[in-house]
Amino acid sequence: MLHSDSINDNICAISTPPGFGGIAVVRVSGPDAIQIVNTIFSKEISKAKGYSLHYGKIIKNNHDIDQVVVSIFKSPKSFTGEDVVEISCHGSTYIQQEILLLLIENGARIAKPGEFSQKAFINGKMDLTQTEAIADLIHAKSKSAHDIALNQMKGGFANELSILRTKLIELASLVELELDFSEEDVEFADRDQLQSLIETIIQNLEKLKQSFNYGNAIKNGVPVVILGRPNAGKSTLLNNLIDDDRALVSDIPGTTRDTIEESSIINGIEFKFIDTAGIRETKDKVEKMGVERTLSMVERASILVYVYDASTTALEEVEQDLLAFQKVAIPKLIIANKIDLVNNVKFKQHLNISATNKEDIEKVKSKVLDLFSSLAENHEGVILTNARHLEAIQLSIADLSKVRDGLNNKSSGEFIAMDIRQSLHHIGTITGEISSDELLGNIFANFCIGK
Ligand SMILES: Nc1nc2c(ncn2[C@@H]2O[C@H](COP(=O)(O)OP(=O)(O)OP(=O)(O)O)[C@@H](O)[C@H]2O)c(=O)[nH]1
Numbered sequence: 001m002l003h004s005d006s007i008n009d010n011i012c013a014i015s016t017p018p019g020f021g022g023i024a025v026v027r028v029s030g031p032d033a034i035q036i037v038n039t040i041f042s043k044e045i046s047k048a049k050g051y052s053l054h055y056g057k058i059i060k061n062n063h064d065i066d067q068v069v070v071s072i073f074k075s076p077k078s079f080t081g082e083d084v085v086e087i088s089c090h091g092s093t094y095i096q097q098e099i100l101l102l103l104i105e106n107g108a109r110i111a112k113p114g115e116f117s118q119k120a121f122i123n124g125k126m127d128l129t130q131t132e133a134i135a136d137l138i139h140a141k142s143k144s145a146h147d148i149a150l151n152q153m154k155g156g157f158a159n160e161l162s163i164l165r166t167k168l169i170e171l172a173s174l175v176e177l178e179l180d181f182s183e184e185d186v187e188f189a190d191r192d193q194l195q196s197l198i199e200t201i202i203q204n205l206e207k208l209k210q211s212f213n214y215g216n217a218i219k220n221g222v223p224v225v226i227l228g229r230p231n232a233g234k235s236t237l238l239n240n241l242i243d244d245d246r247a248l249v250s251d252i253p254g255t256t257r258d259t260i261e262e263s264s265i266i267n268g269i270e271f272k273f274i275d276t277a278g279i280r281e282t283k284d285k286v287e288k289m290g291v292e293r294t295l296s297m298v299e300r301a302s303i304l305v306y307v308y309d310a311s312t313t314a315l316e317e318v319e320q321d322l323l324a325f326q327k328v329a330i331p332k333l334i335i336a337n338k339i340d341l342v343n344n345v346k347f348k349q350h351l352n353i354s355a356t357n358k359e360d361i362e363k364v365k366s367k368v369l370d371l372f373s374s375l376a377e378n379h380e381g382v383i384l385t386n387a388r389h390l391e392a393i394q395l396s397i398a399d400l401s402k403v404r405d406g407l408n409n410k411s412s413g414e415f416i417a418m419d420i421r422q423s424l425h426h427i428g429t430i431t432g433e434i435s436s437d438e439l440l441g442n443i444f445a446n447f448c449i450g451k
């Protein structure tokens with residue numbers, strides 16, 4: 001999948017989404033990009049300056065294909081680091097295809113998925129975390145997901161890792177220096193200092209690791225699981241939270257069987273509300289499966305919303321239900337629903353609502369936001385959102401734990417240095433300082449063409 005054998009190819013692709021649009025952008029990158037576009041363009045641009053725009057026509061066999069604007073980016077000041085030309089044409093699929101065909105006839109080839117970004121990486125314009133952040137930025141649906149991706153694209157994560165790497169390289173070199181003088185039995189690296197430095201680095205990595213669940217929730221929508229006994233009004237609550245009649249509502253207990261997920265953006269944060277089958281002992285096979293599914297959903301949740309029917313449920317029953325979730329260490333919101341049917345309010349400690357009342361729904365939203373903020377407080381600074389990064393960090397923590405054990409057991413410097421180098425290797429794979437064809441192939445294959 002790696003395209004490094006063809007790094008000097010001129011590549012082209014439609015960089016805007018497929019279909020019709022006001023305009024579309026066809027992008028060309030490579031040493032001959034400007035020359036190739038020059039042959040199909042009505043104006044002479046072979047000597048054009050970088051960052052210049054040119055209005056003209058794309059011509060095929062003396063026929064006009066479209067009136068376009070051509071933007072020139074000269075190496076190295078372009079996205080890929082090569083000469084890049086972007087042709088902004090009208091967004092008809094016919095025009096886009098014709099322009100692509102012309103470019104191919106004149107020496108370009110169709111880009112593979114992620115190949116523009118890969119060129120940017122290979123030419124040192126960005127590290128891997130930054131190129132991956134582009135994909136996240138494009139897919140970000142909410143302000144918070146956008147903020148994280150943007151910080152990563154600006155190099156926030158790479159900087160944090162580079163600080164850790166520098167410390168580790170220093171450590172490894174000191175220990176390795178000792179090995180050169182092994183006859184003389186000297187210690188350049190003070191073992192206590194080493195110990196505390198390793199401790200700090202492990203802690204920093206642990207912090208990054210722990211931010212993953214939160215980061216992942218932001219990237220894909222914060223999972224909020226709504227649960228409770230049958231007929232409590234869970235589906236009514238879901239429908240009103242997302243402002244759509246998505247889930248069936250009826251007065252028959254056991255209406256919802258499968259889980260229903262719907263997203264809603266509140267204050268720039270994407271929440272994924274998950275309605276579930278009411279929890280009760282049941283002989284019905286399908287309902288039973290639903291109940292099991294509900295319980296497994298709890299494991300995926302970032303926030304739990306427990307709903308009960310305040311007009312029919314005793315406080316003891318509520319407390320009994322909550323006991324089951326006591327161990328689940330995530331923020332919980334307890335809602336006493338159908339308060340319109342209750343004469344004197346008994347459940348002051350819970351949020352009293354009528355799921356059909358708009359103002360009450362706003363209260364629920366604001367409580368959910370508060371709970372989200374309590375999650376956010378634990379995660380300042382860089383936040384992990386990428387499973388590949390998580391894996392590398394976990395491996396690196398395992399290596400450094402070996403270093404720690406080695407120091408405790410007074411192992412030889414040789415082994416200690418080896419484990420430090422191994423952890424450096426794993427951190428290096430995150431930014432791409434250490435990379436293999438297989439790794440790069442995997443990453444860029446997940447991009448779309450034109451990126
Ligand atoms: N009066 C009143 N009725 C409500 C309220 N919320 C829900 N209901 C009614 O309660 C019944 C059950 O509502 P659902 O939303 O289907 O309850 P559920 O918890 O999803 O039930 P299951 O899917 O069976 O577990 C329906 O008839 C709703 O119209 C409320 O705040 N006040």
Ligand SMILES: [Mg+2]
Nearest residue numbers: 234235255256
């Ligand atoms: Mg339901």
